[in-house]
Amino acid sequence: MVSVLGGGAFGTALAISLAQKSPVILWARAPEDMAQNRENKARLPGCELPEAITVTGDLALAIKDDILLVAVPLQSLRGFLAGHADAFTGKTIVACCKGIELSTGAGPATVIAETIPSATSAILTGPSFAADIARGLPTALTLACAEDAAGARLQQALTTANLRIYRTTDTAGAELGGALKNVVAIACGAAMGAGLGESARAALMTRGFAEMQRFAAHRHADPATLSGLSGFGDLTLTCTSQQSRNYRLGLALGSGSDFDASTTVEGAATARAMHEVAVKNALEMPITAAVTGLLDGSLDVKSAMASLLNRPLKEE
Numbered sequence: 001m002v003s004v005l006g007g008g009a010f011g012t013a014l015a016i017s018l019a020q021k022s023p024v025i026l027w028a029r030a031p032e033d034m035a036q037n038r039e040n041k042a043r044l045p046g047c048e049l050p051e052a053i054t055v056t057g058d059l060a061l062a063i064k065d066d067i068l069l070v071a072v073p074l075q076s077l078r079g080f081l082a083g084h085a086d087a088f089t090g091k092t093i094v095a096c097c098k099g100i101e102l103s104t105g106a107g108p109a110t111v112i113a114e115t116i117p118s119a120t121s122a123i124l125t126g127p128s129f130a131a132d133i134a135r136g137l138p139t140a141l142t143l144a145c146a147e148d149a150a151g152a153r154l155q156q157a158l159t160t161a162n163l164r165i166y167r168t169t170d171t172a173g174a175e176l177g178g179a180l181k182n183v184v185a186i187a188c189g190a191a192m193g194a195g196l197g198e199s200a201r202a203a204l205m206t207r208g209f210a211e212m213q214r215f216a217a218h219r220h221a222d223p224a225t226l227s228g229l230s231g232f233g234d235l236t237l238t239c240t241s242q243q244s245r246n247y248r249l250g251l252a253l254g255s256g257s258d259f260d261a262s263t264t265v266e267g268a269a270t271a272r273a274m275h276e277v278a279v280k281n282a283l284e285m286p287i288t289a290a291v292t293g294l295l296d297g298s299l300d301v302k303s304a305m306a307s308l309l310n311r312p313l314k315e316e
């Protein structure tokens with residue numbers, strides 16, 4: 001059986017998807033409302049929880065299963081795993097989160113490997129909005145696991161009628177694609193929010209993709225992974241849809257409107273983490289630098305765009 005740890009939008013959607021096949025335990029820090037109303041009103045309203053889902057706040061019960069999908073934000077992943085390290089020993093842990101740690105520059109697979117070395121670590125990533133998965137709309141994701149046999153087992157276990165899963169052993173590529181596209185989505189939202197137009201967005205997506213490839217090459221990821229669902233696929237979705245929280249944060253920055261600070265926006269911390277790695281390793285990441293400036297308030301959108309346009313001319 002599979003358990004999902006993390007009662008936010010994505011964890012709930014994955015539990016709903018898996019409940020088509022077998023009973024699922026969904027662990028949440030505050031399960032009461034979900035358990036009582038059979039709906040995650042706070043994060044995924046309008047999606048009824050099927051009977052096959054047991055909602056619990058008892059982590060020991062959830063961790064009994066062998067396959068554990070962990071859907072907490074990336075910046076919380078290390079603390080969450082380390083806090084229950086004994087219980088996670090020897091398990092198969094699938095990180096369902098996207099980002100790079102501010103404190104270390106590590107992605108989710110690395111965080112699992114460092115925190116629970118006895119675990120089999122994997123990542124589930126790619127273009128999917130939680131609401132789409134929960135409604136049973138067709139979705140394709142990437143499952144990355146360095147051990148191919150374990151990856152194949154997970155691919156079978158997590159595929160459902162509407163959720164098609166491809167697999168790869170390139171965990172570095174998969175974790176970077178999902179992390180870095182959020183930063184580009186913030187940039188695209190900001191450009192659209194400031195009224196700079198769709199041509200500007202296309203330029204940011206394309207040159208942002210070049211930054212993703214550069215960063216991934218630095219981490220020895222397979223370039224083909226970046227061109228797949230977890231990279232190009234998710235970049236396309238997140239940079240073009242108002243369903244994306246990263247894109248919506250960008251829209252708010254660009255238009256000068258308010259944004260609810262309690263929203264999970266992985267790209268904000270990831271932009272800072274990437275910028276630090278880029279500066280330290282002399283990687284050229286001007287869009288990431290511009291997003292970091294927008295987030296810390298040292299740049300506005302028009303001057304950020306001007307700084308990108310005024311860089312020395314170069315070959316594509």
Ligand SMILES: NC(=O)C1=CN([C@@H]2O[C@H](COP(=O)(O)OP(=O)(O)OC[C@H]3O[C@@H](n4cnc5c(N)ncnc54)[C@H](O)[C@@H]3O)[C@@H](O)[C@H]2O)C=CC1
Pocket residue numbers: 006007008009010011028029043071072073074076079080096097098099128129130131263264266
């Ligand atoms: N919502 C979506 O459409 C998708 C989200 N993701 C990824 O899923 C991850 C989680 O995001 P969402 O579920 O959307 O966010 P969310 O904001 O809906 O939920 C986050 C959940 O994590 C819990 N949480 C936070 N810190 C925790 C900790 N230390 N211990 C235990 N639980 C903790 C919160 O209580 C909350 O239930 C993110 O990395 C996101 O990028 C990936 C694909 C789609």
Ligand SMILES: O=C(CO)COP(=O)(O)O
Pocket residue numbers: 098126127128129182185234237238243244245246247264265266
């Ligand atoms: O990762 C996602 C889509 O694949 C969800 O995007 P947001 O976190 O920006 O909402």
